[in-house]
Structure formats: structure tokens, C-alpha cells
Amino acid sequence: MDAVLDRSAREIAEAVxxxxxxxxxxxxxxxxxxxxxxPQIGAFLTRTEDLARERARRVDERVAAGEALPLAGVPxxxxxxxxxxxxxxxxxxxxxxxxxxxxxxxxxxxLLEAGILPVGKTNLDEFAMGSSCENSALxxxxxxxxxxxxPGGSSGGSVASVASGTATFxxxxxxxxxxxxxxxxxxxxxxxxxxxxxxxxxxxxxxSSLDQIGPITTSVADAALVYExxxxxxxxxxxxxxxxxxxAGTLREDLRGVRVxxxxxxxxxxxxxxxxxxxxxxxxxxERLGAELVEVELPTADYGVATYYLIAPAExxxxxxxxDGMRYGLRVERADVAATYEATRAAGFGDEVKRRILIxxxxxxxxxxxxxxxxAQKARTLIAADFAKAFARCDVIACPAAASPAFEFNAKSxxxxxxxxxxxxIPMSLAGLPSLSVPCGYVTPPGAAGPLPLGLxxxxxxxxxxxxxxxxxAYETGTQHAKKHAPPPLAGAAR
Amino acid sequence: MASADIDVEYVAKxxxxxxxxAEIERFxxxxxxxxDHVKALEELPVADVAATAAVIPGTGVGREDLVQPSLDxxxxxxxxxxxxxxxxxxxxxLGEA
Numbered sequence: 001m002d003a004v005l006d007r008s009a010r011e012i013a014e015a016v017x018x019x020x021x022x023x024x025x026x027x028x029x030x031x032x033x034x035x036x037x038x039p040q041i042g043a044f045l046t047r048t049e050d051l052a053r054e055r056a057r058r059v060d061e062r063v064a065a066g067e068a069l070p071l072a073g074v075p076x077x078x079x080x081x082x083x084x085x086x087x088x089x090x091x092x093x094x095x096x097x098x099x100x101x102x103x104x105x106x107x108x109x110x111l112l113e114a115g116i117l118p119v120g121k122t123n124l125d126e127f128a129m130g131s132s133c134e135n136s137a138l139x140x141x142x143x144x145x146x147x148x149x150x151p152g153g154s155s156g157g158s159v160a161s162v163a164s165g166t167a168t169f170x171x172x173x174x175x176x177x178x179x180x181x182x183x184x185x186x187x188x189x190x191x192x193x194x195x196x197x198x199x200x201x202x203x204x205x206x207x208s209s210l211d212q213i214g215p216i217t218t219s220v221a222d223a224a225l226v227y228e229x230x231x232x233x234x235x236x237x238x239x240x241x242x243x244x245x246x247x248a249g250t251l252r253e254d255l256r257g258v259r260v261x262x263x264x265x266x267x268x269x270x271x272x273x274x275x276x277x278x279x280x281x282x283x284x285x286x287e288r289l290g291a292e293l294v295e296v297e298l299p300t301a302d303y304g305v306a307t308y309y310l311i312a313p314a315e316x317x318x319x320x321x322x323x324d325g326m327r328y329g330l331r332v333e334r335a336d337v338a339a340t341y342e343a344t345r346a347a348g349f350g351d352e353v354k355r356r357i358l359i360x361x362x363x364x365x366x367x368x369x370x371x372x373x374x375x376a377q378k379a380r381t382l383i384a385a386d387f388a389k390a391f392a393r394c395d396v397i398a399c400p401a402a403a404s405p406a407f408e409f410n411a412k413s414x415x416x417x418x419x420x421x422x423x424x425x426i427p428m429s430l431a432g433l434p435s436l437s438v439p440c441g442y443v444t445p446p447g448a449a450g451p452l453p454l455g456l457x458x459x460x461x462x463x464x465x466x467x468x469x470x471x472x473x474a475y476e477t478g479t480q481h482a483k484k485h486a487p488p489p490l491a492g493a494a495r
Numbered sequence: 496m497a498s499a500d501i502d503v504e505y506v507a508k509x510x511x512x513x514x515x516x517a518e519i520e521r522f523x524x525x526x527x528x529x530x531d532h533v534k535a536l537e538e539l540p541v542a543d544v545a546a547t548a549a550v551i552p553g554t555g556v557g558r559e560d561l562v563q564p565s566l567d568x569x570x571x572x573x574x575x576x577x578x579x580x581x582x583x584x585x586x587x588x589l590g591e592a
Contacts, residue, residue, distance in 0.1 A: 102570045195550045209550055238556050306533040317510060324511065326585050331576035337586040342513035354512060359526050361510040362501050372533070377546035379536050384547065415525050416532060432550035462551065 001029045009074045009168045009222040013115065016073035017063060023073030027056035027117050030075035034119055034166045042141045043151075043161035044120035045080050046088050052117040059115045069115030070229055077167035079158045080121040081128055082108055082213070083202040087118075091204050092136035093126045095329045095348025105202025106237065107171060107213045107230045114229045119167055122157025126350045127320065128178055128206045130154050131421040134409065135352045143186060144487035146449035149406040152182030152421075158216050159186040163487050169226055170216040175207050176308050177401075177425025179214045180437040184401035184455025187439045187482065189472075190216045191223040194463050195432035196241035198227075199234030207315035208239070210308075210429050218482060220438060220473040224248035227465065246466045251473035256290035258471055261394030264297045266424065271403055275454060278441035279400050282456045282479075286398060289478040291471075296390035296397065300382045304427035305419055307383065310363045310376035311430070316353075317360030323348060355415060384431040391461040396471045400424050401437035401455035405445065428459045435459040438472050439481040451485050500530040 015021045083101035090096045125135035133141045133156025141156045143149040144164040151160040155172030163186035172179040174192035183190025192214045215226035233242040268276045325331035325344030332343040363372035412418040428435040437455035460468035503523045507514045577584040
């Protein structure tokens, strides 16, 4: 029964729908696997075994009644900033450590309706602020490829669970790269759709003009399936776009006629030699599969990190003002209300969250607002305009998802060096573009436990998910990188 | 080392965040360094550029003002740090006689 877990989401759902296997059997196998494998990895903050069993019973009943559920019986891991009714939802923060969500996020309820079995809530950098998962206040998550290395972040638990086979797919959230960078580090597919495609109702907010929910999967085909199940207008999130979601349908297997933009400013010379060779090969593979490579310019992309580290903290400082110890979460009682706010927030938030609240409050404060926040929003306009120009000449942009493979714990002690991990993902987030990371090769740095995966980032124009997923699928099937190696917990398992 | 660009103690007050002297020192240095990095934005010609107000243009939406069921009061109050009957219990904000 364990082997069913190594199939794709599409295949598991098909097996459950045709009653070759029951959802209850899948749930028991998934629960056993999480118990067996997760102690080494630490992907989960909370296991939801009872919920998985309860949902499995319902799925089996619905299948018996003839319902065709697209994700029937698929074991899923959910990032712990997504609300699930009756389940602890912590954001990996002490301020929400004991908080139980009273409602479901829309993305979660759509997946539940489609038949998923939630196996647990996954670790993240506190409030999704970080690129290694090391900013979690509640646990350590290890990279399944090398337990001495970080899984990336902020969706580190979600990618580690998919890479170690404890979930068929996971949900993450991506504000400046929090799905794509960790997906690259753990050798899985991570997809951030266009801003507005998926409702954020029930996603605990970090930076509202940037946050997007997306799937983390072992294949592009599964990413397309999960995306289509979640996408669409939601009256509970006024930023969702009322625009038809085109089904990806049968994804093509070549790139003939596709113009792939290679960004002049992202010259591979800046990268370590072995990493550079992997990306150079990825570009050659795109060409071999029929793509026409065209050079495009993004002259303002280099300003992405600076722009992002004003806008995201500004929005964070505003969003996190709600954590004041009055209505939910931690309260540290003091003599008066102001002192209670200050003590609660001091005890409840970790260093990175405090840094971002401070810089954001500063950037929005009287006398600094124009110089910092408004200037950053103008820079953002320029960055988006550069992408629009580039997409006049190409259909998809290809670049590295990160400048290096996963690094060791405590390797980035200076906050700014950590911020630079999202150099290649931030510009796309600022422009709201759909963007994904797909495995593209491996490097073995000195001291690594074995080969470490790298990710190719592919980005499309606004709302061009269909073309983006098609190109990514063609690249994936034309290179088979995800099947060339498997992380140690999976090494003996058929994939 | 405190930064001339940011008065951490003042900003912490605005953000309702109690900081220790060691944190003021550490965050001051780290945030001062970050502000040095973001100074690069001054190189961009933004004088005639409109600030981004919405990532996806034209997505302002309205809806009918309809009465809908809301969350169950008892469930929500179970998440409260302190409650008194059907209410959130909070510190008093007006002086007591």
C-alpha cells in the first residue's frame, strides 16, 4: 500500500475514483509514512491524522455515490499560515502558537471539496519572512537531500514534505520567492500563479500586494491540476480576478515556436562554475527542445531586492498590527493597555519579524514616506514596465531560481545576505507575474551529503499560466531531471 | 552602532514593540545597513513615474451589501486570550474612578 504514495496526484485520484484503492487505505499509508519519515526531516509542525481519516471516510462515501473528485484521496501538506477549521494555525510564531483557526482558507476548502486528505501543517519562516525556514520559532526543518542544509523558505516545511514523500503535494505561499526558492532547494516544482488568481482568504497576511498561494508538487502536470482546482474569483478576497481559468488540458511536450527570453542582466558569469554550467545546459536544453532563445533586458531588475525590502516590510508592519494580544493569540498582561501591546509583541515575535516591522514602520512614518515607500512603489512601476517590454519579444522568461543550491544551517548570519537569496524571484513578485521553479540539474559542493538540486525559474506574462505550465512541462519531460536522483529517504522507493 | 538613518527607539514606540537596549543596538546596526542598500533606489529616474497603486490594474471591485452568516461567536471567543461571558476581556483604556 505504501507504494501508492509515490504516484502522482493525478494517478492517486484516479486509483481512488476507480476504487482500485480506498481513500481510507491511502490515509493510513500516508499517516504511517509521515510517522516513519518526518522525524528526520521536521517538515510538520502539526500532524492532522484525525482530519485525514475523517476526510478519507467522506471521500470514500462520495466516490461510492458516483462523484468524480479531481483530487480524491490525495495526501496533502498545508503551510501553517493557511487556516484550517479546528486546526492549530501558528505561522511558526509564538504569538499564534496555541491559536486554533475557526474557518477554512478558500484555497483549502476548494481542495477539500476536491477530495484531498490533509496530513499536516508545515513549518515556515515566522509569518513567511525568510528564505531558509530558520526563522521558525517552533521547529527545525531539514533538507531531505542533505540533513545538514536548510530546505529554503519560507515554505520550507511544504517543500521538504513533498521532497521526502510525506505528502503528494503541498500548498505554500510566495511573497518574494517563498515557493520558488525552496522548491529549487528541494528538487520539486513550485508554482506562484499571477497575483489575484487564487484567493488569499484565510491565508494569514504578510504583504498583501505580493502574497500568493501556490502548489508545490513533484511534476508540472500535478501543479497544473492543483492550480486549476484552487484558482478563481472569491467574494471573500476582493483582489481575486474574475477571469476564466483556462484549463491546461493536455500539456505539450516540445517547445517549437516558443520564444524564451534570457535576461541580459542575469548573466551566468556571476554564479559559481558548477552552478553556471547547469544553467547554461538548461538554456541549451530549451533550444534543443525547439525554443528560440532571445536576449531580453530587465535593466531595473537589479533594484528588485531594494524595492521589495521597503514595500514588503511596510505592508507587514500594517498587517501585523492586528497581533496586539486582545482578540487572539498570546497576551502578556501589563499595567495598562499600551504596555500590554508592547510586551505581547516583544514576547510573541522573533527577530526577523521585529526587523521588518521596524523598517516598515520607519518607511511609512512621517518625513520618510515619500523617500522610501513612495519611491519604492515608483521603482516597482519601472520593474513591471521592463517586464512588459521584455514580453513583447518573448513568451516565457528563463533564469535561475536561486544563485546557489541549498546552504548549510547558520550560513547567512547577516540579514541582507539572506535577502539576496531571493534576487531572482523578487522582480517577478513585484510585477505580479506567474512564475515557477522546475528541477534543472544537480551540483555537489564540497562537504555536501550528495548531489543537491537546482531549479530553473520560468516566468510568463500576467495571466499566461497556461502557456507557462505548457513550457515548463515540455522542459520537464524533455530533460527528466526530477527522475535522475532522489533524496535519501526516497532512494529505495520507486518514483 | 546606531544608524543616523533610523531612530529605532522612536520607531519601536510607533510599532508598539518593547525592545531591550541590546535589541535597539543590534537592530539599529542591521537596519542602518539595509537602508544603505536601499539608497540604490535614488539612482532610478522616478520623477515622472506613477507609484504602483494596484499590481493588476482595474481590479477594484464592489459587491452588494448583503447580510451573510458570520463566524460562530463561541468558536471565535475560544481563541481569545481572555474572555468574560460573550465578550473579549481587555485591559481598561479609561481611568477608573
